[in-house]
Amino acid sequence: MSRTTVVAALAAGVLLVAGCSSDEPAPAPSSSGGAATADAGQDHDYTVEGFASSVLGDGTLDDLEDVGSASGEIEGGQVEAQIVSVVADAAGTELVVVLRGDDTGSPSRWSESRGVFTDVRGVEVVDEAAGWRLQPYTILDVSGESDLGCACSEFPYRLGEDGTVVQALLPPLTEGTTSVTVALPGLEPVPGVAVTWR
Amino acid sequence: MQTRPRRTPRWPVALLAAAALTLPTAPAHAAAAPEPGSTVDVAGVDVPVHGTFSLRAAGNASRDLVRGAVHGVRRVEGGTAVYLSLGLPASASRSLPLSSIFTRSRDYESSALAAVTLVDRPGMTAYVPLRGGDAAPYSSDVSEFRALKPGELVVLWAVFPELPAGTRTVDVLVGDARAAVTGVPVEDGALEPVADDLVPQAGEGWPKIAEGDALAGAEAPWSVRPLVQHRGSVDEVTDVAETAEEVDATLAADVLFDKSSATLTAASQDAIARLAADIAARGTGEVRVVGHTDSDGSDSSNQTLSEQRAAAVVAALQPASGTAVTFVAEGRGESEPVAPNTSPENMQLNRRVTVSYQVQEATR
Numbered sequence: 105m106s107r108t109t110v111v112a113a114l115a116a117g118v119l120l121v122a123g124c125s126s127d128e129p130a131p132a133p134s135s136s137g138g139a140a141t142a143d144a145g146q147d148h149d150y151t152v153e154g155f156a157s158s159v160l161g162d163g164t165l166d167d168l169e170d171v172g173s174a175s176g177e178i179e180g181g182q183v184e185a186q187i188v189s190v191v192a193d194a195a196g197t198e199l200v201v202v203l204r205g206d207d208t209g210s211p212s213r214w215s216e217s218r219g220v221f222t223d224v225r226g227v228e229v230v231d232e233a234a235g236w237r238l239q240p241y242t243i244l245d246v247s248g249e250s251d252l253g254c255a256c257s258e259f260p261y262r263l264g265e266d267g268t269v270v271q272a273l274l275p276p277l278t279e280g281t282t283s284v285t286v287a288l289p290g291l292e293p294v295p296g297v298a299v300t301w302r
Numbered sequence: 303m304q305t306r307p308r309r310t311p312r313w314p315v316a317l318l319a320a321a322a323l324t325l326p327t328a329p330a331h332a333a334a335a336p337e338p339g340s341t342v343d344v345a346g347v348d349v350p351v352h353g354t355f356s357l358r359a360a361g362n363a364s365r366d367l368v369r370g371a372v373h374g375v376r377r378v379e380g381g382t383a384v385y386l387s388l389g390l391p392a393s394a395s396r397s398l399p400l401s402s403i404f405t406r407s408r409d410y411e412s413s414a415l416a417a418v419t420l421v422d423r424p425g426m427t428a429y430v431p432l433r434g435g436d437a438a439p440y441s442s443d444v445s446e447f448r449a450l451k452p453g454e455l456v457v458l459w460a461v462f463p464e465l466p467a468g469t470r471t472v473d474v475l476v477g478d479a480r481a482a483v484t485g486v487p488v489e490d491g492a493l494e495p496v497a498d499d500l501v502p503q504a505g506e507g508w509p510k511i512a513e514g515d516a517l518a519g520a521e522a523p524w525s526v527r528p529l530v531q532h533r534g535s536v537d538e539v540t541d542v543a544e545t546a547e548e549v550d551a552t553l554a555a556d557v558l559f560d561k562s563s564a565t566l567t568a569a570s571q572d573a574i575a576r577l578a579a580d581i582a583a584r585g586t587g588e589v590r591v592v593g594h595t596d597s598d599g600s601d602s603s604n605q606t607l608s609e610q611r612a613a614a615v616v617a618a619l620q621p622a623s624g625t626a627v628t629f630v631a632e633g634r635g636e637s638e639p640v641a642p643n644t645s646p647e648n649m650q651l652n653r654r655v656t657v658s659y660q661v662q663e664a665t666r
Contacts, residue, residue, distance in 0.1 A: 149342040152505040156389060156455035159335045159354060159504070160369045163391035167334075191484070195471065196423040198484050204363075223480070230536065239532035241421065243428040248528045248545070255421050255428070255473070255529070257480050264363030269356050271482040273421060273473055275531050302485070 165202055165267045171298050174291040181205055183263065185288050190229060191300045192281065197229055197238060197274040199286065205263030223254040224270050226289035233278040237287070240272040335371070338483075344505030347495065350374055353483035355388075355476055359402040366394040368403060368450070372474045372483040373457070373504070375420070377490050380517040381432060381440070381461040384418060385493055386476060387504045392453035399449050403477040413446075414439030415460050419475040421529065422465070426546035428527040429472075431460040432520040440512045440520060447501040455504045459511050463522040539573040548660055549585075551577055555594075555611060555653035562599075564610035566618055574615070578622035581659055585627045589659040591616050593633045596649035601635060609633030615655050627659060 150158065161167065172187035188200040201224075228237045241255035256272035277284065277299065287293040336342050336351040343349070352372045359365045370388025390398055407416035410433050418441075420429040432440040441460035450456065465472070465488055473484040497507030534541045541552045558570040566574070581589060593608030593615075612631040620629055641648035 150344045155344040160391045236533040242530045244528040261361035
């Protein structure tokens, strides 16, 4: 979507918001956020402060999509996974998940499920057409001998109700795949997750 | 050659401003972040936004949410510059040390921004920041900037090795948490204008980066890392780990063979056929087939069984694998477990046959 379209949509959002009293986040400009209005008279899209506000948001993850979910007890604690997106292109597949759980003040669960690694490399996206379970890329050291880490997020050290985004970069899906099963260690697989192609 | 970021018309902004001014009851929420791929004018500075990310410092969900954006992956003389910004929401109660997001690495100068990675998935290569700067790191000098303040979006940078000419997009992993922004286009030239501040806020100009002669001391080859692609078959018979040069396939012996047998089962045929087809399509040189067992039984019987199983797999693969490869069969018995033989699940993992082969570059 071009910025022109975005800003036009933003304007439409303002018009809609005016007619309601919802507290839900809306793409409306504000005196404090100042995004598109505060400096418009000087022909800039944003002030420095307004741009920062637009990127930094309100400190929550409430604006993220939900295309699937799973929950269950893992190692004695409740864990909820909100699948935000499965985005595919010729280069590969990106999985985005928000993990939530009770903040017990102790390190997060999955210490057994995740094995010896501290990252989320145990996630899988199942490409039924190709017959493969896609897993995150890993990175070797310069010698090509030792595992240096994963092209995926570190597992959250502590979970909480506010959630933490974890991501994983995986191999390409079969072209045209419209939905996949997402498997998260310790939780039931989530079938029918819509794929967004770009 | 330097390419200016794409600009877009400003008339919708005026429309938005007019709409907002006539709507005094609109709630005080911040505007949405710019869409990925857009360029916006921030106080007179063109600011490309290729994607946004979020992370929690130290992986701790009780900490304030850090958000940021990737503004550019730019080819510069002698390297590739990455520009990103990040900060805390204005509502955050306190500042956040940068070191809780970018842990220092012993491999780098103490003031270097080390925890940023570029991933080129089609090229099967990852890149970490250049190191070797004698006078200053090849990145934002984090010793000059210690903490994020609420409401400020500060711009950081790091220089990586030169990317291959054919690399058009990369993924950027940010911080110890490895928050990802994917599909960032690789463009030409450092971002301008250059700010006076070493660590400016987004919209105040861009930090001056190291390029050209300033990168003379860089150990570029050290910063280039092989990427490994992983996948497992849906029938859970085959697991594949693949680099740009080599494929390592692991076949589950429990499906290939009956217990203590070296005769392939009917259930093994699909996996064998699929592997042979891949070898025929792109394999080159020597195909190494190695049998492994768990720790049940004597060393000698396990050694023999592993050799027989490797030979059986070679006999099945070879006829359908073309003429560009040769085969070698080995048995390692129980000597190379991938997991401790302390549970049935682990012992099952150890009962396996591995098949390794080089791939022709043109087939990637």
